[in-house]
Amino acid sequence: MRRLEGEFAAELALVRPDLSDRYTAALPGARAAVLGRLWRGLLYEPLPRLTATGPSRVLLADGRELTGPERRPYDLREEPELRLAGRPYRHPAELLAALGLPGSARLVDDLDHSVASMALSRAGASPRPGDTVEDHEQSVVDGHPYHPGCRNRPGVSVAEQLAYMPEHRPTVALDLLALPLRECLVTGPWPASLVDGDRLLLPVHPWQTRHVLPALGLRPHATGVVRARPLMSVRTLAPLDGGPHLKTAFTTRMTSGIRDISPGSVRDCVPLSDLLTTLAAKCGGTLRIARYLAGAAGQVAGRHSADLSCMLREPTAEPGTVLPVAAVTRSMVSDPAAWLAAFARLALTDTLGLLALGVALEAHGQNLLVALGADGLPYRLVYRDLADVRISPARLARHGIEVPPVSPRLLSDDPAVLHAKLFGSLAGTTFGSLIALFGQGDRDAEDRLWEVVAAAARRAFAALPDTPDVRAARGALFGARLMVKAHLVARLDGAPPGDSWTGLPNYLGAHSHA
Structure with a gap:
């Protein structure tokens, strides 16, 4: 047992001794799950x-050789063991340390945290109690299907993970922080119920209250006021009494990003919602945007702070079963080819239409939700969390659409940037993980499912105007290589800020003319 695993076990024995044996039993599987992501x-x-x-x-530069099972980039399976210079390694952090890659100390720590937290997630996860959106959100236990830091949660103790993380199905009681209204950045109509005279009442996650507010010299106006259920992203919660979902600041690193909310995101949220809602309607109306209704950020030392922020998002409400794509399981789907065909038709029609108009979505399994009809097939998609889209001012202008007042980081006319944002998430993560889930390692079955996706893409492109933008998008989606996020590279010392990218073999490329 690694040091961090032992620390988790010791704390668990104090706060939830009934889970101790399950945690120990879950460790080998958690190591194999993270090792599989690392191997990819x-x-x-x-x-x-x-x-x-x-x-x-x-092959390492020093002549050593690392070997393991053949792995396509979209595979999901666990890897119990890899061999470095003939020696078996079963723990991803031990293997990465032994590789000796320059600048990898932080990443070794990430892997240790990811394994320990995943074992805790698996030990504490309970069966799905119902069929609400929140139930499905909380059924995702292992996190990102391809990120080695899928359960990296430094700074969040065992007791706090049990109390706040969605897979443990808690109810979280949010606090309210009273801030001078005149000093706050506010976008959209902030609810009257969250205003007290000349003070804005900002919903605050209790983890933030405990770990961040004291250093800022702040304390909540009221504690435990809003009872809510955490969704997949941990810091976005659905109030038990209904109403907008609350996206709160949770200023620590989870997976590989700090989960605060920048003032820029607060400024952008309503204009972005308006733009995407307008464009989605132009693409046929089968994609619904979960709009941000309002946002607010308070000041620290005279500047609006990412640590004191909250955004209100309209809840997901569609007839039938609604769930994030990441929560789809094999047992839900009786006919994988038919299900994937219906989903691909919606996803590609909607996202390629938006791309042609000028917006590239980050359409991975957490941001993209699917609504299922009585026949179990997808009939509508919902897109949420808008802060990582990319907008092409030139494309919007060609369609007579004004660029909204949003942060410059969201704007790019570079086709490579737009294609990587959309196709890296949609083809590289969403379609890849679904095909791995449905194909279960049967390569012939998986290739047939890739052809289902390719056929939907060919039909979606055929329905669009034959413009240079559309032709370039078709070439990128069906190219030999697909640009996706490079999760390991991004965590090496000296990595540039923002996303890092790598090219993967593109399994859609072989089906471009089928």
């Missing part, structure tokens, strides 16, 4: 001093 990254990311020489072999 070692095979397919541009890492220093490593050269992949095939889908099952990596």
Whole structure:
């Protein structure tokens, strides 16, 4: 047992001794799950001093060889063991440390946290009690299907994970922080119920109250006022009494990003919602945007702070079963080809239409929700969390649409940027994980499912105007390589801020003319 695993076990014995045996039993599987994600990254990311020489072999600059099972980049399976210079390794952090990659100390720590927290997630997860959106949200136990830091939660104790993380199905009681209204940045109509005279009442996550507010010299006006259920993103919660979902600041690193809310995001949220809602209607109306209704940020030392912020998002409400794509399970789907065909038709029609108009969505399994009809097939998609879209001012202008007042970081006319944002998330993560889930390692079945997606893409492109933008998008989606986020590279010391990227073999490319 690694040091951090032991620390988790010791704390669990104090706060939830009934889970201790389940935690210990979950450790080997958690190690294998993270090791599988690490193996994917070692095979397919541009890492220093490593050269992949095939889908099952990596050569180190010092002559050592790392070997394991053949792995396509979209595979989901766990890897119990990899071999470095003939020696077996079963823990991802131990393996990465042994590789000796320059600048990888932070990443080794990430992997330790990811394993320990995943074991805790698996130990504490309970069966789905119902069929609400929140029930499905909380059924996702292992996190991001391809990110080695899928359960990296430094700064969040065992007791806090049990109290706040969605897979443990808690109810979280949010606090209210009273701030001078005149000093707050407010976008959209802030609810009257969250105003007290000349003070704005900002919903605050209790973790934020405990760990961040004291250093800012602040304390809540009221504690435990809003009872809510956490959704997949942890810091977005659905109040038990209904009303807008609350996206709160939770200023620590989870997966690989700090989960605060920048003042820029607060400024952008309503204009972005308006733009995407307008464009979605132009694409046929089968995509619904979960709009931000309002946002607010308070001041620290005279500047609006990402630590004191909250955004209100309209709840997901569609007839039938609604769930994030990441929560889809094999047992829900009686006919994978039919289900995937219906989903791909919606996803590609909607997202390619938006791309042609000028917006690239980050359409991965957490941001994209699917509504299922009585036949179990997708009939509508819902897109949420708008802060990472990319907008092309030139494309909007060509369609007579004014660019909204949003942060410059969201704006790009570079087709490579737009294509990587959309196709890296949609084809690289969403379609890949669904095909791995449905195909279960049967390569012939998986190839047939890729053809289902490709056929939907060909039909979606055929329905769009034959413009240079659309032709370029078709070439990118059906190209030999697909640009996706490089999760390991992004956490190496010296990595540039923002996303890092790598090119993966594109399994849609072989089906472009079928």
